[in-house]
Amino acid sequence: MACLSLFPCRRLAYALLLACATGVAGNAPAQGRTLERIRASGEVVIGHRESSLPMSYLAGGVPMGYSVDVCLRIAQALARHLQLREHRVRYRVVTSSSRFDAIEKGEVDLECGSTTNTAARRQRVAFTIAHFIASSRIVVRSARPYERIEDLDRKTVASTAGTTNIESLAREAAMKSIQLRIEPAKDHAEGFGWVVDGKVEGFAMDDVLLYGLRASHARPQDLKVIGKPMTIEPYAVAFERGNAELKAVVDAELRRLIHTRELHRLYDKWFMSPIPPHGINLGMRMPHLLVDSLKYPTDYVPQ
Numbered sequence: 001m002a003c004l005s006l007f008p009c010r011r012l013a014y015a016l017l018l019a020c021a022t023g024v025a026g027n028a029p030a031q032g033r034t035l036e037r038i039r040a041s042g043e044v045v046i047g048h049r050e051s052s053l054p055m056s057y058l059a060g061g062v063p064m065g066y067s068v069d070v071c072l073r074i075a076q077a078l079a080r081h082l083q084l085r086e087h088r089v090r091y092r093v094v095t096s097s098s099r100f101d102a103i104e105k106g107e108v109d110l111e112c113g114s115t116t117n118t119a120a121r122r123q124r125v126a127f128t129i130a131h132f133i134a135s136s137r138i139v140v141r142s143a144r145p146y147e148r149i150e151d152l153d154r155k156t157v158a159s160t161a162g163t164t165n166i167e168s169l170a171r172e173a174a175m176k177s178i179q180l181r182i183e184p185a186k187d188h189a190e191g192f193g194w195v196v197d198g199k200v201e202g203f204a205m206d207d208v209l210l211y212g213l214r215a216s217h218a219r220p221q222d223l224k225v226i227g228k229p230m231t232i233e234p235y236a237v238a239f240e241r242g243n244a245e246l247k248a249v250v251d252a253e254l255r256r257l258i259h260t261r262e263l264h265r266l267y268d269k270w271f272m273s274p275i276p277p278h279g280i281n282l283g284m285r286m287p288h289l290l291v292d293s294l295k296y297p298t299d300y301v302p303q
Contacts, residue, residue, distance in 0.1 A: 032243030034109050039082050044075040047094040047108030051189040053212035054270040055132070055235070056113040059277040063091045066270040070131050070257070071112035071237055077253035078109075078246075095187055096162035100124045103238055110250075111238040114209055116164050117301045126247055127236035129254040129297045131263060133289045134206035135229030136165045139195055139214060142224045146202065149178060149227045155201040156181040158191040168231040169204040188213065195223070202226075206233050208284065215280045232289065234301055251299065258297050 038044055048063040049056040056065040072089065079087035094102050094111060102108045103125050114134070117127040138157065140146045149172060159166035161184035173180040183200055185191030191203040192213045203210070207225060214223045240246060257263040264286070269275075271284045 032240055032246055033106055034240045034243060034246050035078070035082065037106065038078055038087070038109060039084070042084055042086065043088045043090055044078060045090050045092055045107070045109045046071050046075065047092050047099060047102050047111040047113070049095070049113040049187075050093055051187055051213075052114040052209055053216060054275055054282060055208070055212075064276065065112075066132070066266060067112040067114065067235070067237070069266050069270070070254075070263070071110045073257060073262070074110060074128075074237065074250050074253050077249055077256075081249045096160050097186075099162075099238065103240060106240075109239065114206060114235055115238050116206075116233040117236045117299070118164060119301070121238070122241070124241065125238040126241045126243070127238055127299055127301075128250045129258075129299045130234035130236045130290075130293060130301075131254065131257075132208070132235040133287055133293060134208045134233040134235060136168050136204060136231040136233060137207045137210060137225050137229060138169075138202040138204045138227050139192065139210045139223055139225050140202045141195060141198070142222050144201065147226050149173070149230070150176060151226075152180060152202055153178045154180075156183055156199075157202040157204055158183040158185045158194050158200045159204040160185050160188055160191055163205070164231065164233065165204050165206065172230045204230075208282075211282055211284060215282055216278065234293075236299065255297050258294050263294070 046063070046068065048068055050058050052065065054065050055067040056063070075087065075089055092102065092108050094108060094113065099111050099113065099115065100121065103111055117130060138149060146152060157169065157180050159169050159182060166182065166184060169180070170182055185194065188205055188209055191205065194200040195203045196217065210225050214220050214225065217223060237250065239250060267286055271282050274281045
């Protein structure tokens, strides 16, 4: 049909462009794939980790942790937003290397692990307001005379493949003219195990995860965390990019958790109390950087 005037043609072109951009037409709601999947299935898929204690890990085959608890609250908020009478949560294991692919492929709706919000990653996924702030350091055997990264010159240090830590470790070594052989591990448990077994001299990872791995070891005193923080790591839940409706719901829920101090209670549960499977207590008070960031909640992270 020919347009009878320029103005209606422009409106029609805009409407068609909007329909293509959102993947909807007619009167269908303008929402992204994640919300459509959840509405159709009544199911929220949470991507979790196996050994990121206390953030996201398995105990007795059950996914749990601080990040997982945060995601369970977000799942409830999504169900309320979509006006679902009931909803289910299904868990799917992801790794440092597979987590963003899983989001982009629609295999998980929320990635709930120990994931840092970075500019490069924001090209692939979106992030919520940060719910934790860590820093990258190194765990070594206590019997070794290492206290700084400089002490590891010409040694082999592991870090988990697909993490910001393996990049920051190489950057820190180059900046300080230290020669390190960096060995990528498939996950945190493998890299930490290499230190315990003496296969490498150190394992670089976020401090909270190092303390969790150390506390879970049969002889925690045999291991120590060394060095000054190499990075600041704002942890956030990752999800589908370019979905404004989804982004609004998850950020509103994070703000609710913060303002009601429910997030603080979850923090105390996982960092200041005995946790499964062995009843260890990390005794890790909320970092000052996190305390300050929660006063003014934002998903903004500098480049």
